[in-house]
Amino acid sequence: MEPAGQAPTDVPVGGGMPPAEPTQAPMGDTPMAPPAEPVVPPSAEEVPMPSTPEPTETPPAEPGMPMPEKPEEPGVPPQA
Helix, strand or coil: CHHHHHHHHHHHHHCCHHHHHHHHHHHHHHHHHHHHHHHHHHHHHHCHHHHCHHHHHHHHHHHHCHHHHHHHCCCHHHHC
16 A cells, blocks of 8 residues: 555656656757757858868968068067
8 A cells, every 4th residue: 555655656746757858858958969960060061161261361371471570560470
């Protein structure tokens, strides 16, 4: 009698199952699965896009920057 009454009472009253489900789904799956998936695709796409123009600007910027920097102000190179 005692164990039978405690079993059904502990299940619904315990709240371990109901709270555990919503806590793991929205807290663990929501921030981990949704943000991880959408963040990966945009990140990979953005990386190659800016990477292409970056290298193109790097070569002309390197030789052009040191040249004008030296004659312009000798304090610029040491500051950077």
